[in-house]
Amino acid sequence: MATSRAGNVPRPLATAVACLAAFFGASSALAVAPNFTAIAPAGGQRGTSVEVTLRGDRLADAQDIFFYTPGITLEKISGAKDKEVKGVFLIAADCRLGEHALRIRTASGISALRLFYVGPFPSVEEKEPNNEAAKAQPVALNSTVQGTIGSEDVDVFSVEVKKDQRLSVEIEGARLGRTLFDPTVTVLSADGRVLAASDDTPLLGHDGFVSLLAPADGKYLIQVRDMTYAGTGHFYRLHLGTFPRPAAVFPLGGQPGETLEVKFLGDPTGDFTQPITLPTEKSRSARFGLVADHHGLAPSPNWLRISPLANAPSITPGNTLGKATALNTTAPLAFNGVLTTKGDAAFFRFTAKKDQSLDFQVYARRLGSPLDSVLTVFDAKGKSLGNNDDAAGNPDSAVRVKIPEDGNYTVKVADQLARGGPRFTYRVEIAEVAPTLTLSIPDTARYDNETRKSIVVPRGNRFAVLLNLNRDTFNGDLAVTFDGLPAGITALADTVPGSLSAVPVVFDATADAPIAGTLLTPAAQAVDAATKGKDVVSRFRHTVDWVRIQNDIGYSRSEVSQIAAAVVEAVPFTVRIVEPKVPLVQSGEAAWKIIADRQEGFDEPITVKMLWNPPGVTSPPDLVIPKGASSVDYKLNASNKAEVRKWKTAVVATATVQGGAAHVSSQLAEFEIAAPFLAGKIALTKVERGQTAKLVCTLEQKNPFAGTAVAQLVGLPANTTASDVEITQDSTAAIFEIVTTDKSPLGSHKNIFCRINIMRDGEPITHLIAQGSVLRIDAARPKTAGESKPVAQAKTE
């Protein structure tokens, strides 16, 4: 959208402040930064309306819910209070089963992401006491129990099943959890014998499932607990019924629009097939959820890949390199297989052309297969060209190979532990390396995927994000767009040069922009039509870690591909950068004045933070404009490698407003990095303690400057001084007189340098030259002559 600068200061601040004042008075219900902790119930049946309670803090001005996936609409929102708000969700009859992400929008902010689960069955609530078989809670078949697990809690349910009827149980527990919850489900006969138990599954992770044929008519018990008995009020949804719950599918993928006969594996009634026409998807990597439909619907899908690569015909693989089965196809291609027995390995041969750059990817665990793949690519002579076990923290393997010559190549797929079985399905895609472009917003706080990652622009104010652009296998300048922003918001961002992979973006809302919000997809596109990546469709990713172990090891997560944006109620402060008139020179420093314009009566401290520094520029992580103060000086340092050109950045500011953190931004300010006017050196200088000495900084004049500049010697140790000296563009040296006392510390002082301030337009252009120079302070020489003899010391053993 907006790719060029629209001006440093968008409008007279006075106006903005006036508007703020107007709105501030009106917004007594202001509730900045809503916190959304839980949703109850955690899910609902499709084709029904479900009343949910959304819990958290600062929810009193809730206005809307953003749903990231189609199928759920907000029918009503009501009863908004600080700690909770009620909503009625209308779940369409064809709503996709499984996970749906959502956020709450309030008049003053956007909440964090939370999940809601859609299932095919009516819900019943768990009722305690049900901790033992004798107190099992009876439940009708094909229903979903919504319950909670406390510490050392065991929930027992009973169902009536006929002999040979399929009894399936699937739990949604870990999937709902925002803290570690690892449920175990056990199916027992009425007399307490364990018939089957499930803790973890490759398909559902820590959520287990069981599917069996009832050995006799009668009552069966289903027991739910946390694997380590460590529940702390964890929610779960337990699906109980006669539905299919297949463990695996084959094949694991196809082309968009292709019709496949998908075989479901692992059902107790035997494998069954189901025809499916894959949706027409443009995206390069898509996971498609296929819900098994076999005398009932599975509560959650099995997974398939949709990719533009055609499936090679299904054939039996060779089990040695020499006996590799020929696919009679030239890369790119895809094939699907199963490692059916223990120790099994699959070898496939294909042809490729010289200089083809190929990405080999195994899709197995990502699609719910138990396989932990190892992938090897061989040339015609059997030499390995690449080998991989796990890629990017995932058991699936990935190898990139540049094909050396036209000919035959072989790919081997095996299990890392030489396991195998009918459910060890896999899919290998061999694709030409294609450029990709992934956009994301970096985390702004540790262990926090949410703060300042939605676009929340207060009326008459600004907001900013840093957008990361990850280009794979292409280069070139990119233009970023934020199409679909709510009315009244303008996005400002420069074109991103090929050498950079991040860009600051400032959003500006007019003072009268309507309070509203939406989800949108940020995008970026190559500016130059000649660049290799000109056709790349960018993808935006926002990953939310639900559970971390040891705080930083991500353990379960969700990903969305849109960003939430909203115009929210005004906040009582703005910030701006007083843009410097003089450049920041390489090996130099500058101090920017950051001014906070506070609305009357607002005097909270304001934390300011440089949104982004160009490469080679450093600045403190953040500074605080103290309570009541209106400005702070932000210091920037440029290294001698900082690129000479004009840059833009912004300062973001955070202050507590009505108990929540309000974030705003300065304007997108422009500044220049320039070559230095001069350089210099200081030779090693020695001075005896108590004496004075001359320290000479020889100057190398590079660019002429007007008038006189002040040279200051910096880094002197205590009790050692040197007066500033003045230089001009003609000076060849700055000569300082070092004055020491008998308290000056002895030894080499290695951080001596010279700061030179050249004044222009009333502002200093600060150079830091001769950095790392050494001043040595020696002990005063003894007054009497004579040498002391070194004393040899006898060593004893």
Added chain:
Amino acid sequence: MTIATIVGPALTSSPSHNEDDSRNGSPTRGAPSKPFLRYLRIAIGAAGLFASLAHPLTAFAAKPTLTEVKVFPADVNLKTRGDRQSIVVQAIYADGVTRDVTAQASFTLGNKTLAKFDHFILTPVADGQTELRVKFQGKTLVVPVNIEAATVAEPISFIKDVMPVFTKAGCNTGGCHGTSRGKDGFRLSLFGYDPDGDYHRLTREAIARRINLALPEESLILEKATRKVPHTGGELFTADSEFYRTLLAWLQAGAPKDGPDVAKVVRLEINPRQSVLEGTGETQQLSVRAFYSDGTDRDVTSLTAFMGNNDAAIKVSASGKATSLARGEAFITARYEGLATGVQVLAIPKNLQFTWPAVAENNYIDTHVNAKLRKLRIAPSDLCDDPTFLRRVYLDITGTLPSPDQVRTFLADTSVGKRDAVIDDLLGRKEFVDLWVMKWAELLQIRSADQQVQMSTKSALQYFDWLEAEITQNVPVDVMVKKLLTATGPSFEAPAANFYKIERDTLKLSENVAQAFMGVRVQCTQCHNHPFDRWTMNDYFGFAAFFAQVGRKAGEDPRETIVFNSGGGAMKHPVTGKDMAPKFLGGAQPEIAKGTDRRQVLAEWLTAPENPYFSRNLANIIWAQFFGKGIIDPVDDVRVSNPATNPELLDKLASQLTAYRYDFKKLVRDICTSRTYQLSAVPNATNAGDEANFAKAGVRRIRAEVLLDALGSVTGSAEKLRGLPQGGRAIEIADGRTSTYFLTTFGRATRETPCSCEVKMEPNLSQALHLLNGDAVNAKVLNGGLVKKLLKEGKQPSDIIEELYLRALGRPPTDAETTKLQTFFTDGKKPDVVLNDLFWALLNAKEFVFNH
């Protein structure tokens, strides 16, 4: 609480406490002051019983006859001019006593032109073969003598001649130059594990100031050792000693370094294998012979460092002469050139009048125990009474107390085989499995870590469940250990893989394997050759090499680890920097094809029936459960200098375990049915001082978990433990991190190491205070409401007293106790208060807290 004195004071008692009791006029006066005995006496109420327990001593007048004469060595090989061989003659008498009769024997050399025999030492003269005839009291033995290279002077060797001087003179001990930082600027490798380094330090370090090749006599090493110059370590030998001559000869020869093919010692032999010295001041010269890699042997007695483990009984001189001082046994360790070996020496009183009582032998255990006792002139105690037996066997096999009904039934049973029947019954119970699951969980260190990634609660529970399933299904221990050692797979699916998750450090892992499955502590060998054992750094790193190729990768869940054979990786020797080939500890260096799982090879060797450590270690661990101490004790500190007190017994138990296909339940049955296990804890005159030979039952404090469970079951007020359902027993705790104040106080294993020392069995003051003042007893007595319930049922106080005695002590009260207790009900006190006080007192009695 006056009732306390009826049933004995609490667990810990200070000496003053004892005296108070005696002055009170309790029946303990005049009896031995061992605390546990006091309670026994009080409890049993029959101090006089002691006298009746002692075996009648009959005079032993006849002079024992000579049965055998032995000569050491049995053959002599002299090679090179400097070689020599000392001769030791030992006489063995019918009563088992031995005597060093070297001086009394007569010697005849076959061919006097070939060798010289002087001061019991053979030295070579000319090449050839002859014999030495040894005669003593009519018995003659012939020792073949072989002489080679009799005129050839063997060059002096740094390793064979000089290094042993440093060890023998003590230069390279840990307190002197052997410390890791040396002493006074000079360092030697501890006990000489690094001859190359020592050579370098002697001849090159500090500008070679330690040696003076121009004037060898003025070399610092000689001047220091003889204290010609000040030496912190004092004078170690004199200028006319053999040590001095050896060092001087080496220096005079130019301080040569041994070539790469210098023969290495492969085995040490010490003789005589057993000595039983009668009376004080009796001596026995020991003889040590080294066998070299080139097939030669050498008398190294004079170069060997000797060390005894019981100087009060047997003292060994620097020259290897053992002298008896007092009744007892000692194990003498001999160390030469980094190797160590040892031998047992017994001392018995002179003219001890002793008759071996004709005790029954239930099985092989009694045979071996009695054989040793006979040798020591010790008679076993009597069989324990039925209540004692029942309580003991319940606690040891199942970790539970018998119920009053079980006690009554057993006492009423008059059948002959009733003890065996109870044992069989207990072995079939789930509680037997629970107890051994706990013991294995300790050995395998099943415990979650603070950081859930290293070892999550989930992993700990899965590992424990796996272990429980193995033991419940009676999987033979060798098979189970094999599964552990070769464990492969994702730890969530294959919980045995947690063996490699709990310990990720290769060296520590191999140490744990050695300690848990072989009973050997090799830890110190990581840095230097083992000071008290035969292990060298080569052994250590060769053994660790078996685990150098264990692959680990993170599973999808960060708490999960996938363990596999990586097929690559090596273990480097820190001194030589070389990759070590896998070598069995105390065994061969196997051929392992590349890519083969080294752990598989190790597992096969370790669990093979012929493995000398595995079954012995297991048998010893099992034995220790029933006797409170191992035949080697501690059970996981098998070493040359800590030998089995009864090696024949241990060997037999081990071979029996192997024969049972590692079904340890059968071995437990053998142990429990033996007479030895069923002996009384009451000593007799001959075995009172003996703690090592199982002549009487040990009195053992009940371990933490069992005690807590017992308190719970006796009072009917069990504790709720984390991770276990209501009613779960402390013995069933899966995660070693779970503890309570009670369990910690009573020394439960934290499972942080595989060491047997993790379980603390020592009584201490805080335990006593916790029982007396804490919630453990009083709250349970009240919460359980047992007395109230029994009164409500209409039981008379006398019946309730019996019920409480049976519950807590597994026996009815004695008449004396009953009589005395009656007096408490006469002064108008409420019966429930008195009975609860009694209950409290019973649970604080040592008789309750101890297994006896």
